[in-house]
Amino acid sequence: MARGILWFKSRLEMKLFSIIIVIVAGFAALIFLTIQKETDDLLKKTKEQASFLSSSVITSLQKDMMEGRADMARWLIEDLKTMKGVERLQIIRTDSTEAFQDLRTIRDVEKRTAIKKEWLENHPDRANPIAKGIDNPLFKDTLKKGTTEAVEYNERVEGKEVFTYLKPIANEPRCFGCHGSDKNLRGILMVSIAVDKDIQSIRWYVIITSVITVLIVITFMRTLINNIILKPITHLVDVVDKISMGETDKKIDISSNDEIQDLADAIDRLRISMKMAIEKLYKR
Numbered sequence: 001m002a003r004g005i006l007w008f009k010s011r012l013e014m015k016l017f018s019i020i021i022v023i024v025a026g027f028a029a030l031i032f033l034t035i036q037k038e039t040d041d042l043l044k045k046t047k048e049q050a051s052f053l054s055s056s057v058i059t060s061l062q063k064d065m066m067e068g069r070a071d072m073a074r075w076l077i078e079d080l081k082t083m084k085g086v087e088r089l090q091i092i093r094t095d096s097t098e099a100f101q102d103l104r105t106i107r108d109v110e111k112r113t114a115i116k117k118e119w120l121e122n123h124p125d126r127a128n129p130i131a132k133g134i135d136n137p138l139f140k141d142t143l144k145k146g147t148t149e150a151v152e153y154n155e156r157v158e159g160k161e162v163f164t165y166l167k168p169i170a171n172e173p174r175c176f177g178c179h180g181s182d183k184n185l186r187g188i189l190m191v192s193i194a195v196d197k198d199i200q201s202i203r204w205y206v207i208i209t210s211v212i213t214v215l216i217v218i219t220f221m222r223t224l225i226n227n228i229i230l231k232p233i234t235h236l237v238d239v240v241d242k243i244s245m246g247e248t249d250k251k252i253d254i255s256s257n258d259e260i261q262d263l264a265d266a267i268d269r270l271r272i273s274m275k276m277a278i279e280k281l282y283k284r
């Protein structure tokens with residue numbers, strides 16, 4: 001019988017295996033593309049969510065501000081921070097501090113107009129409230145550029161993958177009465193949404209199950225190829241070798257009900273004719 005090639009017992013096994021490998025590789029590519037597409041779709045959905053949330057927040061904020069309810073805007077932001085999936089939501093002033101955390105803006109507004117007592121009610125009034133995520137180069141760029149164009153990027157927050165959406169808030173003429181006209185921007189709204197953990201675990205789940213499936217399929221196919229094709233052929237080669245050496249008594253014992261059995265039957269007929277021919281020869 002043929003020598004072993006690599007870890008294959010025979011050349012035939014290697015050929016059959018190549019076919020299986022091609023099929024498995026095709027499947028792997030298909031799975032990979034599916035995961036890729038699913039990830040893209042999910043990211044697109046997250047982006048749309050962030051952009052929609054930002055527009056709503058800014059519209060509400062402007063409305064509250066124009067109605068003289070800066071406190072309502074503060075509560076809105078406070079409430080949205082606890083929303084599910086929102087990792088970070090803050091309005092960052094142009095000096096990188098977080099808005100609505102200290103009284104600096106109220107003190108500034110006070111120079112132009114009378115302040116309202118609601119604005120101060122339950123105000124956190126923290127000292128030096130530096131905003132989070134301000135070290136990201138893309139954030140710094142957005143702040144420097146000073147336009148109202150939205151910017152988006154992915155980053156890691158406390159080990160979690162998040163999608164961050166920045167929307168600068170313009171200082172419009174209608175805001176000047178309280179805020180003055182010296183700045184182009186009133187601040188930047190930053191919304192960071194957790195990238196769905198599911199997609200990451202799905203990715204690993206698919207990779208691990210694929211590898212296990214491939215290993216099981218390969219082991220199973222090896223056994224199958226061995227039992228259905230290789231063993232009977234090896235047996236036939238043995239038998240034919242023996243017949244060629246004159247051993248014509250043993251019946252070939254293969255009942256696989258396929259072409260290999262046809263071959264075995266044909267060889268058995270050959271054995272019988274040879275046996276008869278040899279007997280005839282001896283009788284003379």
Ligand code: HEC
Binds near residue numbers: 070176
């Ligand atoms: C009636 C006065 C008033 C008007 C008009 C007003 N605001 Fe304000 N705004 C405030 C006060 C007061 C605060 C500070 C609230 C606090 O710190 O709790 C504030 C804070 C803000 C903040 C948070 C950033 C910071 O600098 O502290 C933004 C952003 C903002 N306003 C945007 C606007 C925009 C945009 C307009 C115009 C569409 C506007 N405001 C009009 C009173 C006003």
